[in-house]
Amino acid sequence: MTITKEKEDYNGVSKEKVYEKLVQIFGSTNISQRAVDLYPYSYDMTECEPHMPDFVVIPENKEQLIELVKFCNTNIIPIVPYITGNNVGGLTIPEKGGIIIDFSKKMNKILHINENMMYALLEPGVTFGQLKKHLDTIYPHLRYSYPYAPPYAGVVGNAILSGMNNLSCKIGSMGDSINGLEVITADGQIARIGSCFYGKDEADKDSWFCRYPMPDLMGIFVNWQGMTGLVTKCAVQLWPNPPYNKTFLVLVKGLTDVAPVIREVGKTDVVDDISAVSTEVVKMTVEIPEPEKYPGEPDFAALFPISGKTKKLLDAKSEIVLDKLNELKKSGKNIIIADVDEFAKIFNLRVRCHLDLPAVLLSLVEYSGLTWFGSYAPTHKLEHLIKNVDEIFHKHNVPSFVYMKIMKSGHYGIFRPIIRYNKYKEGEEERIHTLLNEITEFCISEGCIPYKTPIWMTEKMRKKINTGWLHLFEKIKKCMDPNGIFNPGRWNT
Numbered sequence: 417m418t419i420t421k422e423k424e425d426y427n428g429v430s431k432e433k434v435y436e437k438l439v440q441i442f443g444s445t446n447i448s449q450r451a452v453d454l455y456p457y458s459y460d461m462t463e464c465e466p467h468m469p470d471f472v473v474i475p476e477n478k479e480q481l482i483e484l485v486k487f488c489n490t491n492i493i494p495i496v497p498y499i500t501g502n503n504v505g506g507l508t509i510p511e512k513g514g515i516i517i518d519f520s521k522k523m524n525k526i527l528h529i530n531e532n533m534m535y536a537l538l539e540p541g542v543t544f545g546q547l548k549k550h551l552d553t554i555y556p557h558l559r560y561s562y563p564y565a566p567p568y569a570g571v572v573g574n575a576i577l578s579g580m581n582n583l584s585c586k587i588g589s590m591g592d593s594i595n596g597l598e599v600i601t602a603d604g605q606i607a608r609i610g611s612c613f614y615g616k617d618e619a620d621k622d623s624w625f626c627r628y629p630m631p632d633l634m635g636i637f638v639n640w641q642g643m644t645g646l647v648t649k650c651a652v653q654l655w656p657n658p659p660y661n662k663t664f665l666v667l668v669k670g671l672t673d674v675a676p677v678i679r680e681v682g683k684t685d686v687v688d689d690i691s692a693v694s695t696e697v698v699k700m701t702v703e704i705p706e707p708e709k710y711p712g713e714p715d716f717a718a719l720f721p722i723s724g725k726t727k728k729l730l731d732a733k734s735e736i737v738l739d740k741l742n743e744l745k746k747s748g749k750n751i752i753i754a755d756v757d758e759f760a761k762i763f764n765l766r767v768r769c770h771l772d773l774p775a776v777l778l779s780l781v782e783y784s785g786l787t788w789f790g791s792y793a794p795t796h797k798l799e800h801l802i803k804n805v806d807e808i809f810h811k812h813n814v815p816s817f818v819y820m821k822i823m824k825s826g827h828y829g830i831f832r833p834i835i836r837y838n839k840y841k842e843g844e845e846e847r848i849h850t851l852l853n854e855i856t857e858f859c860i861s862e863g864c865i866p867y868k869t870p871i872w873m874t875e876k877m878r879k880k881i882n883t884g885w886l887h888l889f890e891k892i893k894k895c896m897d898p899n900g901i902f903n904p905g906r907w908n909t
């Protein structure tokens with residue numbers, strides 16, 4: 417049930433006056449305060465508590481946003497930047513009401529592709545599907561790195577939240593792939609960060625090529641969940657799109673043996689991505705809704721995509737991966753190497769969705785609720801994490817759904833227990849939250865660092881984070897957002 421606290425005025429300005437100002441800035445067809453339009457922005461897939469915004473606006477350009485930010489800053493009106501709300505952390509739920517800025521409708525242009533330095537300059541509303549189509553049609557020799565998020569989710573939202581995608585074993589977190597940002601800060605100033613910082617008013621479109629070596633101000637906006645300013649442009653790195661591709665599907669028996677397998681394959685330094693999921697997830701993919709793992713079945717399945725500019729290079733990479741897998745077998749690991757293309761043909765073409773990203777993974781979104789503990793994790797603890805989280809899942813009678821990645825050849829990993837659930841079944845959100853809460857407590861105590869954090873999660877993290885970090889964080893937030901207008905409440909601010 418959505419909880420709506422009607423606000424009649426903000427710091428002395430009536431809601432009516434706010435509406436008039438918004439009409440003046442955006443035009444009456446690009447704003448709404450009708451409950452029917454606001455409702456979709458009040459909740460997301462997770463069990464995070466819903467809250468209605470007071471207005472939604474659809475911007476077309478940064479000039480409108482500068483005027484909006486100045487007005488909201490003077491009158492202390494919350495603003496929540498929104499792209500498609502697919503973050504799975506309640507990050508765009510307007511905790512304190514205020515104005516949703518929906519970038520997806522009109523600020524969604526691919527502004528420039530620089531083929532030479534391989535980057536794309538994007539407005540915030542560009543989606544994965546849109547970028548993929550654009551590259552495949554006009555620049556087929558270039559590729560981006562895609563998550564398991566649906567094609568209608570936002571590229572910039574994923575990058576500024578340090579997403580982990582299907583080139584992550586090679587390139588690491590998507591936050592590292594940002595070359596430049598254009599942002600509007602609380603005083604209505606426009607700042608361009610990265611090599612695009614030259615140029616008084618506008619940057620040369622070919623100047624968004626890197627982020628260093630000036631002081632790196634990007635960190636003030638990356639992972640801040642829209643709490644420090646509004647991103648209006650973002651340049652992300654692209655990569656050569658090699659013509660030769662192959663994916664190894666490896667099934668691993670022995671609950672925790674998948675950990676050394678993915679760690680070791682990561683270190684071969686030849687795979688594009690490594691993602692491993694519990695067997696139950698493979699069963700979900702082949703349309704078993706509430707799957708169980710039976711004794712003797714493999715515990716995990718891992719995908720290792722490789723690519724090469726020539727067939728020879730692909731074969732050489734294949735050989736390296738196979739040698740490593742055989743070495744692991746000899747050392748006692750129970751590994752089955754399957755042909756993923758045949759597997760997909762035999763069992764269900766849905767499996768291809770995991771290979772041909774971006775795609776809608778029905779097993780993730782077919783229920784009304786989806787929630788997770790997504791974290792950056794120390795890879796030496798994966799065994800311990802898998803074992804304990806599996807026990808927690810079983811204790812709560814929920815199928816194990818663990819998803820892991822190895823990032824940047826093994827510098828760090830991703831550990832993400834996922835739960836799908838029926839949002840509208842009486843008591844189900846509470847039941848699922850109890851399970852997730854237990855998983856969170858355990859994983860944080862083991863040093864995992866959750867990303868895209870709901871407020872209840874940052875509250876737990878704060879108890880563990882050193883006070884120096886917290887003071888610095890509060891000081892930066894205060895400096896960037898003195899009146900607390902940007903996505904207030906996030907990170908318990």
Ligand SMILES: Cc1cc2nc3c(=O)[nH]c(=O)nc-3n(C[C@H](O)[C@H](O)[C@H](O)COP(=O)(O)OP(=O)(O)OC[C@H]3O[C@@H](n4cnc5c(N)ncnc54)[C@H](O)[C@@H]3O)c2cc1C
Nearest residue numbers: 497499500501502503563564565570573579580641642647
């Ligand atoms: C089924 C499913 C699977 C997924 N799998 C993965 C996965 O494998 N890997 C992965 O990394 N992610 C995954 N995700 C998450 C998803 O990729 C990203 O979080 C998503 O792309 C973010 O984009 P969005 O359009 O949803 O952003 P939103 O949720 O709308 O916004 C994200 C955050 O950015 C802020 N924000 C939005 N616009 C701006 C702006 N202009 N300026 C400043 N701040 C802004 C918002 O306030 C919010 O805090 C998955 C999501 C789903 C639903």
